[in-house]
Amino acid sequence: MEEIFHRVASFIVSSEEARKELAKHLLLHHESLAALIFDQPTDRKNIAKENISLAVFCAVLKELAHRYGRALLPEGNLLEQPDVLKDYLMVQMAREKVEQFRILFLNQKNYLIRDEVQNHGTTNHVSVYPREIAKRCLELKATGIIIVHNHPSGQVNPSRSDIIMTQNIEKALAVIDIKLIDHFIITKKAQTSFRQLGLFDDD
Amino acid sequence: MRERILIHGAETLADYELLEVLLFYAIPRRDTNPQAKALLTAFGSLGRLLQSSQAKLKQHGLTDRLITLLELPVLVARSLMESDDDIPLQLGNASALMNYLKGTLQRMHEPKIGLICLDSNNSLITEKLLPASSNLHSSHRLIAQHLLSCHATAAIIVYYHSQSPATALAPEIRGLKLALQTLDILVHEGVLIGDGWYVSMSESGLL
Numbered sequence: 001m002e003e004i005f006h007r008v009a010s011f012i013v014s015s016e017e018a019r020k021e022l023a024k025h026l027l028l029h030h031e032s033l034a035a036l037i038f039d040q041p042t043d044r045k046n047i048a049k050e051n052i053s054l055a056v057f058c059a060v061l062k063e064l065a066h067r068y069g070r071a072l073l074p075e076g077n078l079l080e081q082p083d084v085l086k087d088y089l090m091v092q093m094a095r096e097k098v099e100q101f102r103i104l105f106l107n108q109k110n111y112l113i114r115d116e117v118q119n120h121g122t123t124n125h126v127s128v129y130p131r132e133i134a135k136r137c138l139e140l141k142a143t144g145i146i147i148v149h150n151h152p153s154g155q156v157n158p159s160r161s162d163i164i165m166t167q168n169i170e171k172a173l174a175v176i177d178i179k180l181i182d183h184f185i186i187t188k189k190a191q192t193s194f195r196q197l198g199l200f201d202d203d
Numbered sequence: 204m205r206e207r208i209l210i211h212g213a214e215t216l217a218d219y220e221l222l223e224v225l226l227f228y229a230i231p232r233r234d235t236n237p238q239a240k241a242l243l244t245a246f247g248s249l250g251r252l253l254q255s256s257q258a259k260l261k262q263h264g265l266t267d268r269l270i271t272l273l274e275l276p277v278l279v280a281r282s283l284m285e286s287d288d289d290i291p292l293q294l295g296n297a298s299a300l301m302n303y304l305k306g307t308l309q310r311m312h313e314p315k316i317g318l319i320c321l322d323s324n325n326s327l328i329t330e331k332l333l334p335a336s337s338n339l340h341s342s343h344r345l346i347a348q349h350l351l352s353c354h355a356t357a358a359i360i361v362y363y364h365s366q367s368p369a370t371a372l373a374p375e376i377r378g379l380k381l382a383l384q385t386l387d388i389l390v391h392e393g394v395l396i397g398d399g400w401y402v403s404m405s406e407s408g409l410l
Contacts, residue, residue: 004278007271011228034282045210056205060224063213064253064276065283067221071250091283097354152354153323 004033012053037062038095066092070115077110078146079181086184086191093150093186101128101149105142106181113140128165130172137178144179150186157192158185163199170200218249229272253277294359295325297403303327304361304396311363318346320355321391328353335366339375343382350388357389365395369402373409380410 002023009022030036040058041047047055069091074081093100101118116136118128137145147169149162158166162185170180183194194200204216204224213221219239226235245263246252253276260270294300307317307330314335320328331349333342339360350358360376376393383390393404404410 007275011272032282033279037279037283047209052205052209056208056224057228059208059213060221061276061279063216064221064225064249065280067218067249068253068276068280069283071248071254087284091280095283154326155324 002027005036008036008057012057034095038097073112075111078104078106078112079110089148089184089186089191093148094188096150097152099149099152101147103133103136104146104148105137105140106144106146107141108143110144113142128169130169133169134172134176134178137173138176142178144181145173146181146184148184148186154187154189156185156187156190158194158197158199166194166199219243222249225272226269229268292327293325294319294321294327297406300359300392300394301401304394304401308363308396308398314362314364314366317361317363318349319359319361320350320353321357321359322354323356325357328355339379343379346379347383347386350383351386355388357391358383359391360393362393362395364397369393369395369404369407369409373404376404376410
């Protein structure tokens, strides 16, 4: 951990003394590299001048980490490597402090066509419309989708409204012969699969 | 480009632009654009560049410093993949709250007001301190700002070493509770704590 923070510090300030100082400061205030990245101020327009360099560095590293994660997704059948998929989803969503809803659109061979983040919601709720999802599936010629959302609160189980929402989406997609393959809930600790919980109508 | 990142987010940058900004942290005095583009061309894609081993990067003539820099996004990704085994501090029940506050009281040597920010599991996000002279009635905006910026959905107010009694302070809490309701933030409780004494407003029936 110290090594990592020292490494980060080495790119922000130049003298060895300043680097040790900054590394110490970072270690004191952030419990991990991921925490450092996500602890950066969200109101980016009003950052104090002396903090800008670090804030931009973290923003760039976060986005590069996301794109790196995206590149790791297998080219072929997404369902054949569930661990890789879960790792990817963790990188993208586990530590977001706001609820985020994401759809993975797949083709007949279960190859990934598109990965789209839907509206960001308020802290605990995102509005999702089955109609819009169905429309997008047809536009992208997807035959199946995986929906994913995160629980910033760390609650690993789906809420009642999560379950109802999922069933509504499933029903809407059935009308146009598109399969809702699974629904994942991502938290810092774990990934929960609706299918594994037996929550789909056809289970 | 730093401004673009700060205002619009790093997601709006193309691969080569992201790389350009990153490289600038190792090579601050040069225009890093050509090098960024060259790297992407040589390795084919951003993904492949970041996945490359140290040996491969050295082969391409990259300095140790640049290699160290290019390892960071992967380290961040790994850090993001790690499940969090720490159980966050749960302040949902009275005794957990009291224990927590006994601890923080140790650091308070003069009257202060604490704003405890909680998430929907009543886990502690952070505690912000307000000056003791704050009249809560006139601090609603500041308090709301703090709570919204840390994505809290519930709050507890703590009066450390309070000079006023609970009965005098309860109306402030009630007013705050009403105001924050509109923002979907629940004010659970107001607490007064000092050396050897503790008053819970909800237990005293003041809320």
